[in-house]
Amino acid sequence: MCDVNPPVSQGRLPKRNNHICHKCNVAKPTLKSRHTYYCQPCFEVAFGNKFRAQVGKALKLSPRRKPRVFLALSGGTSSRALLDLVYNFSKLDYPTANNQKFEKFIVCHINESALFPNSTGNADILRGMVEAYDGPTYDEVPLESAFHVGDTESNDSIPAPLLRINEGSSYVDSEYLFTLSRSEESFRAKLQALFAATKKLTAKEELLADLRTSLLLQRARQHGCELVFLGDTCTRLAIRVIALTSRGRGYSLPVELGDGSQWFKEVVTPPSFTTGLPVKASIDRLTEDFIVGLDRDFPSTTSAVTRTAAKLTPRDGLDLRKQCLLCLMPVETDIPQWKSDITVRTNTDSQSTKDAQGPSSPSTLNLTSHLCYACQNTLSELAPGVDLPTLVPPTYFEETIAGLGQLGLTEEHGTGGALMSSEAMKASIQDFLLDD
Amino acid sequence: MARLCEICHREKAVLKRPKTLQSICRPCFYQVFETEIHHTITKNRLFQPGDRVAIGASGGKDSTVLAYVLKTLNERYQYGLHLFLLSIDEGITGYRDDSLETVKRNQLQYDLPLKIVSYEELYAWTMDAIVREVGLKNNCTFCGVFRRQALDRGAMLLGATHIVTGHNADDIAETVLMNLLRGDVARLQRCTEIATPGEDGCVPRSKPFKYTYEKEIVMYAYFKKLDYFSTECIYSPNAYRGYARAFLKDLESIRPSSIIDIIHSGEAFQVRRGVKMPTQGFCSRCGYISSNPLCKACVLLEGLNRGLPKLGVSRAGLQQLDPQLGPAADPNSPPTTAAKEYPSSSDPSAAAAVRTGKSLDW
Known part of the structure; x- marks a missing residue:
């Protein structure tokens, strides 16, 4: 937008004198923006006015x-x-x-x-x-x-609960498993480790x-x-x-x-x-x-x-109260179902390989249904073992984990893992919970 | 040591699936490829037993694989479908005539009845003639608009109850991007639907390859040694779409799941209430569904026949439409009144052919 001779044609606009600022009609133009030539002072004024008009209208101050x-x-x-x-x-x-x-x-x-x-x-x-x-x-x-x-x-700032990606997490099976982690490293080191993981x-x-x-x-x-x-x-x-x-x-x-x-x-x-x-x-x-x-x-x-x-709006049926633990955006339900409907990864003969996996460890959290589609993609590009901060408010996180504990025994993917009771779950994350 | 297939753990893996990044063997690839399409067909209830299904066949890889896979699945899972090949002859010398030869070979190889409908019979214009008239710039508009209708006409003549096309996941992702870039909200919302509801006298249409990567279709054709025709149309491809296509290929190379991700995005797009959308009516001239009193094909045809080829292509061209036909640009006037006001085309033979199919010899 700051090029005096841009390659864009002027279309049907009337031919105007390009050697003079179109606002003051006096000075030599220094830039062209949206088919109009401006000198610097005129551009600053025009730009400021435009901003003021739009912001003023939007804010209703x-x-x-x-x-x-x-x-x-x-x-x-x-x-x-x-x-x-x-x-x-x-x-x-x-x-x-x-x-x-x-x-x-x-x-x-x-x-x-x-x-x-x-x-x-x-x-x-x-x-x-x-x-x-x-x-x-x-x-x-x-x-x-x-x-x-x-x-x-x-001084009373508390480390955010960390989620460590488990080995068993897999994009293809659309299953994201975590354990709560308590690392003593500095925040800076954790941040750097997170970005080094991919x-x-x-x-x-x-x-x-x-x-x-x-x-x-x-x-x-x-x-x-x-x-x-x-x-x-x-x-x-x-x-x-x-x-x-x-x-x-x-x-x-x-x-x-x-x-x-x-x-x-x-x-x-x-x-x-x-x-x-x-x-x-x-x-x-x-x-x-x-x-x-x-x-x-x-x-x-x-x-x-x-x-x-x-002109777009969130799709009907999207639960806007449910937030992704990583990006805070809405989470769709049934992502694993959607993926499995369109992708076949096994033939019926070897279907049993997945079930043959050993039971997951008791502290494993299956957070698949609390991660949005795009974050699941992102996670698939991260190495297991890395610690992620949860970015949702702590109370929301606590509720999510507690809810997971109640549902845990009827885990929809049938990993066979003995998931912990909600009390045990709560005990394990006690250090991260804030008093109300 | 050769790598073993990640699915059966017995055979040697020969390919890495773009969709799942699994290294798998040839039989397992055929198995998952076909089963995915079977799932798409059954989960979306695309067909009813006894359906007469016209396969839009261009002779290219997508439609060739589609014909082969549908025939295989129809036998394997007993869908009870009657399958036909339906080809459109746009009249492009050096391109379509060659690809139609492929379709004719497919007809024999797969033992499926073939019908060919030509632009010349339907519209009295071949693409060669259109390009002579309009030049190379907007000819894809004519071809695309005419083909859509031609498929419907052909299907009706076949007595087909369903049309399937070989649009693959890449095509659909590309269309999502195109509609975003062009600002076409109505199509943006529609373009990820797997099937059109065949109401209002239209034959239902579906895309069984909606979730199938183009790369996998090529792999399938390659390993099965299917006979297909692969040449770009000689009348240069649409430039704007070319940008979107190149962008999509680059995206895929960065993250292979991008294609499915874009379709996932497209399925979630919903237009806000209160946004003005075109209302579907019927063309007053040929009776085809249209959001304007005259459908796009009739407007384009009118332009060709009157020697105003810009008609219906550019906004400036629409203004050339005389006041009598003016409401073609106005989406709000009801088609019923339009029918009274606008008598039949200046080229009655073509219009009559469109309407009744009388001049068609089958």
């Missing part, structure tokens, strides 16, 4: 209703521009520092230096950047605190996205913010629509991207697993290349994709 606002800042172009736009918006009718449009304005940066050592300096740069504005409060949170439960700054970049990206989403959400809740700003652009959203579809996430797509939903969106940070790597490194990277390339030849692609996605 009034002097009496001052929201607490949370902005996720990766430091990339989109979220950096968003910070400036939201700041200018907040100052619009309130030019002095102590009288603000927002009751609270938190700018949160997730420090991912545990995974990307090259980005270690970013946090300090961003802190300076945010502090240069008067008003927003800078909040930095390390990615590894996704392994905490509760307030990360206070070579597949698609799986890494999915895990990272899950961790970010849950952290931002947790953080925004801790600050009591009811509004979360994320730097997703139309292009980025279109890429996400196609990437989520390609990973089998059609069921959660409407809640992930729908702007009216109670759910959430995520941001994209400059250092990523696929920066500088070939196109086929991961699904996200490939989709990015695909959409950006297509949009160059067919300029309506991104808006068509995002508009289409906005």
Whole structure:
């Protein structure tokens, strides 16, 4: 959008003088956006106005209703521009520092230096950047605190319950077995071990996205913010629509991207697993290349994709109270049934091989029905033995495990495992449970 | 040491299944491949005993394997189906005439009756003639729209109660992506359905290969040494679809389950209430189902016959449609009134052929 001579044809638009800014009709243009040539000052004003109009309409603010606002800042172009736009918006009718449009304005940066050592300096740069504005409060949170439960700054923060993937877990049989794990390693080491457990970049990206989403959400809740700003652009959203579809996430797509939903969106940070790597490194990277390339030849692609996605809704019958333990998204029932209906893996003669497996250990948790379809795919690309943090709220996790204990004896897949009673189950996870 | 089959643990494994990543032997591959299709057919109750099933046969790998597998399954599980091969001759010299030779060989090899319907009989236009008229740019639109109807007409003439097509999982995943990219919500919701309900005078249609990977179909044809025709159509493939196809192939190489994952996504898509959707009616000219007063095939045919080949292809082309025919672009006007207002086509012979099939000699 910042190219003065883009390859896109102008279509049926009237021919206009391309040597002068179309807004002020005086200055020399520096950029072209959506068939219009702008000089820099005019572009800034026009862009700001457009943002203000859209946000103002969506938020319905009034002097009496001052929201607490949370902005996720990766430091990339989109979220950096968003910070400036939201700041200018907040100052619009309130030019002095102590009288603000927002009751609270938190700018949160997730420090991912545990995974990307090259980005270690970013946090300090961003802190300076945010502090240069008067008003927003800078909040930095390390990615590894996704392994905490509760307030990360206070001393009473508790490690999140860890799920260790068992050897017997298998994508083909669509059976995901775990044991609760208590590792004494540092959070940072656990995080690094988790990402070292797979070579597949698609799986890494999915895990990272899950961790970010849950952290931002947790953080925004801790600050009591009811509004979360994320730097997703139309292009980025279109890429996400196609990437989520390609990973089998059609069921959660409407809640992930729908702007009216109670759910959430995520941001994209400059250092990523696929920066500088070939196109086929991961699904996200490939989709990015695909959409950006297509949009160059067919300029309506991104808006068509995002508009289409906005018309979708979660399927009837999808239980929106049930959350995936990993990504917090809705879980469909009957995934193993769906898979087994379309795939035959055995012939009738050797059907017995599966039943011949030894009984699973008493502490084994079969969490297949609490993991969504796409997370099951991701897990199939992780090595057994790795510890995963549960990202759902601890009370939800406790209920899930307790529910599993009651159902355990009538386990639907007939693994023959003697599953523990709910009391025994509760005893084994006692250390992780929070007092009400 | 050679690897043993992961299913029977006896034979030597000769292939790795793209769908499950299992290394398996040839007999086990045939077994799982055929059984999956059998499951798809029985779980979705695609057929009733006694059904007369027309297999859309192009001579390509998908339809050849479909004909072979359906015949095998029909005998093995006693579906009680009467199977036919139904081919459409689009009139593309150097492509369809060759592939039809394959279909004719299949007819003998599988001992199935064959019917060929041609665009020329139905519409009085061959694709060669259409391309001479419209050029290479939008010719796929004509071919696709005409083929859909031609299959239905052919099936009715055969007295078929069901049509099966060789669309495989890759095709369906690609269509999901295409409909997302084009912003076609109505089709996005429909395109993952395995069968169309054959109401309103249409023959029900289904895709038994909905969950079958293209790669496995090729493997099956290769190992069974099935005789099929593999050449791209000489009238260049649709460019936009080409992007989606290339993207899908890349996705598959990153994560082989992507194809099934996309279908899984597609099945979950549901359009929000309140989104305007086209309403299904009937074409006032030929009576075929259509969401407009005139069906797409009639609009395209009208354009061809009047020397306005852009008609029905581009928005600008639709404006060339004179005011009398204008409501073709308006989805809301009821088809019944349209029938009174718009008398029959300027080329009565073609339209009559479409309507009654009289000029067809079988």
